[in-house]
Amino acid sequence: MKKLEDIPKKDHFSAPEGYFEALPGRISARIEKKTGLLARPAFRYSLQYALPAVIIFVLGIIWFLQPNIEDTANDDLLSSIETAALVEFLADAESTSYEDFLDEVNPSFAEADSLENAVYELSFPGETIDELLEEFETNNL
Amino acid sequence: MEDRELLSKIRQPETRNYGFNMLVRTYQQRVYAHVRKMVIDHDDADDITQETFIKVHKHIEGFREDAQLFTWIYRIATNECLTFLQKKKRRFFLPIGDVAGELSAKLDAHPGLSGDEIQLKLQKALLQLPDKQRLVFNMKYFEDLTYEQIAEITQTSVGALKASYHYAVKKIEELITT
Numbered sequence: 001m002k003k004l005e006d007i008p009k010k011d012h013f014s015a016p017e018g019y020f021e022a023l024p025g026r027i028s029a030r031i032e033k034k035t036g037l038l039a040r041p042a043f044r045y046s047l048q049y050a051l052p053a054v055i056i057f058v059l060g061i062i063w064f065l066q067p068n069i070e071d072t073a074n075d076d077l078l079s080s081i082e083t084a085a086l087v088e089f090l091a092d093a094e095s096t097s098y099e100d101f102l103d104e105v106n107p108s109f110a111e112a113d114s115l116e117n118a119v120y121e122l123s124f125p126g127e128t129i130d131e132l133l134e135e136f137e138t139n140n141l
Numbered sequence: 142m143e144d145r146e147l148l149s150k151i152r153q154p155e156t157r158n159y160g161f162n163m164l165v166r167t168y169q170q171r172v173y174a175h176v177r178k179m180v181i182d183h184d185d186a187d188d189i190t191q192e193t194f195i196k197v198h199k200h201i202e203g204f205r206e207d208a209q210l211f212t213w214i215y216r217i218a219t220n221e222c223l224t225f226l227q228k229k230k231r232r233f234f235l236p237i238g239d240v241a242g243e244l245s246a247k248l249d250a251h252p253g254l255s256g257d258e259i260q261l262k263l264q265k266a267l268l269q270l271p272d273k274q275r276l277v278f279n280m281k282y283f284e285d286l287t288y289e290q291i292a293e294i295t296q297t298s299v300g301a302l303k304a305s306y307h308y309a310v311k312k313i314e315e316l317i318t319t
Contacts, residue, residue: 001314001315001318002259002314002317002318003314004263004282004310004313004314004317007260007263007317009282009283010257010260011174011283012251012254012257012260012264013174013177013178013181013183013186013251015173015177015183016183019173019187020166020169020170020173023165023169023173023190023191024162024165024166024169026191027165027191027194027195027198028158028161028162028165030191031195031198034195
């Protein structure tokens with residue numbers, strides 16, 4: 001039987017050239033980006049005002065997509081009114097800052113979900129949110 | 142720079158960045174090597190190494206100096222490796238054998254191992270070990286850590302580690318002989 005002690009000890013996994021020279025800077029840049037993001041007033045402002053718009057929008061979608069046992073004609077009318085009201089609300093709301101927020105922050109879905117829950121102590125059925133947000137392509141945030 | 146001096150610099154706001162930079166420079170090669178042996182792929186090792194130091198930065202204020210700085214950093218790196226490997230298995234819904242197969246394929250493609258049959262056999266044999274046993278083996282065999290240091294890193298008893306290493310060696314010797 002071959003013995004481990006008879007095999008020369010070798011380290012085959014070398015890093016690419018220049019890797020260790022650059023690594024501290026890359027790590028510092030990532031830390032700075034994370035720290036700077038959380039300290040920015042605009043980020044906190046966006047959390048406070050843009051997130052309610054997001055939450056109302058998502059709640060509206062959940063409500064809109066739920067199966068309805070009431071009269072179809074009335075349901076359609078009610079649904080369209082609610083949607084239009086939502087659209088109007090969002091047009092009046094600070095949608096620009098929300099778009100800016102998305103561009104600036106670029107949170108992952110998990111981060112956005114976590115932030116919402118932390119700030120507004122809400123919880124949503126995760127799968128429903130996943131499906132909805134995928135449908136509206138906001139998982140590209 | 143000594144650990145005490147590093148920590149002192151990190152804990153002062155005006156020298157925090159400099160101190161942390163020095164900490165990374167002091168430990169980056171060892172952390173990378175430790176991680177790379179576990180995940181094989183450089184890009185994965187790079188991600189995990191960075192995450193390790195980001196977590197070190199986040200929690201350094203709470204670091205109690207009852208442990209060595211090195212073993213504390215290694216512990217974070219070890220946990221990051223294990224988490225990564227577990228996520229990999231869950232993502233592919235595969236048992237350990239298939240993740241080992243994927244890592245084995247990366248070894249086959251690794252230029253440093255081509256032409257060195259026995260070393261390739263050894264690395265592939267290591268992939269057959271459970272992740273934690275492989276970690277212990279790597280730390281003892283390749284990195285020459287003491288059982289006491291490994292115990293601190295893995296929060297496992299020295300006796301259990303000795304047994305784990307003993308069985309790992311036996312298994313590897315069987316695998317490289319076949």
